[in-house]
Amino acid sequence: MKKDLSTEQKIKDAARKVFMSKGFSGCTTREIAKSVGINVALLNYYFRSKGKLFELILEAALSDFIDAMVDVFSRDISIEDKTRMLIEKEFEFLRKHPELPLFIHAGLNQESDGELDQSNFLGRLHETGIFEQCEQAQQEGKMRKVNMINVTLLFMSNCHFPIMSKKLVCGIYQLKDKDYDERLTEHQKIVTEMLIHYLFPNTKQHA
Numbered sequence: 001m002k003k004d005l006s007t008e009q010k011i012k013d014a015a016r017k018v019f020m021s022k023g024f025s026g027c028t029t030r031e032i033a034k035s036v037g038i039n040v041a042l043l044n045y046y047f048r049s050k051g052k053l054f055e056l057i058l059e060a061a062l063s064d065f066i067d068a069m070v071d072v073f074s075r076d077i078s079i080e081d082k083t084r085m086l087i088e089k090e091f092e093f094l095r096k097h098p099e100l101p102l103f104i105h106a107g108l109n110q111e112s113d114g115e116l117d118q119s120n121f122l123g124r125l126h127e128t129g130i131f132e133q134c135e136q137a138q139q140e141g142k143m144r145k146v147n148m149i150n151v152t153l154l155f156m157s158n159c160h161f162p163i164m165s166k167k168l169v170c171g172i173y174q175l176k177d178k179d180y181d182e183r184l185t186e187h188q189k190i191v192t193e194m195l196i197h198y199l200f201p202n203t204k205q206h207a
Helices: 005-022 029-036 040-047 050-073 079-096 100-107 119-127 130-139 148-164 166-173 177-199
Strands: none
Touching (some): 005 029, 005 040, 005 050, 005 100, 029 040, 050 079, 050 119, 079 177, 130 148, 148 166, 148 177, 166 177
16 A cells, blocks of 8 residues: 555644644544544554654654754854844744644653654754854853853743743733733843843943
């Protein structure tokens, strides 16, 4: 039996929607198969198991994030300009795909029968030369000497969490979507100013 690429893509698209809304444990292969209009046996023929399918969807979601970072880090501009651009691109991406941060963070903690190898994502970032550029900027006194793990945590907590916590914040302050979007725009400006001033304290002017 020859695999049909269109059927394979339909399964991936359906699985993405189901996994995004219910997580790995909250759905069954039968539910995914039903949404595509196929039986479970055919779904397993294409992807072997729910765990394998979930792993592929999670890997694709992570790749979307990495692609945006690689695009910024590969540019021939200063590390400060890359920082500004990364924050801008990150918020732009997250506004279009608000479901991704929670799915990725929760997905990496899900118990499935597959285990995602994340080393290739780090390898792609290394290839851009961003770590060497940061190290050089730190040695030259242009960037604060901060471990890159902590820099990553700074970005994730200030860019991802506001998207993930929308329902909580809106509930506490009784905000409508429009109001929250306005606050998010203001938050982006605050995050940019805060991270630039912290990471590049010796820059005379922060535009």
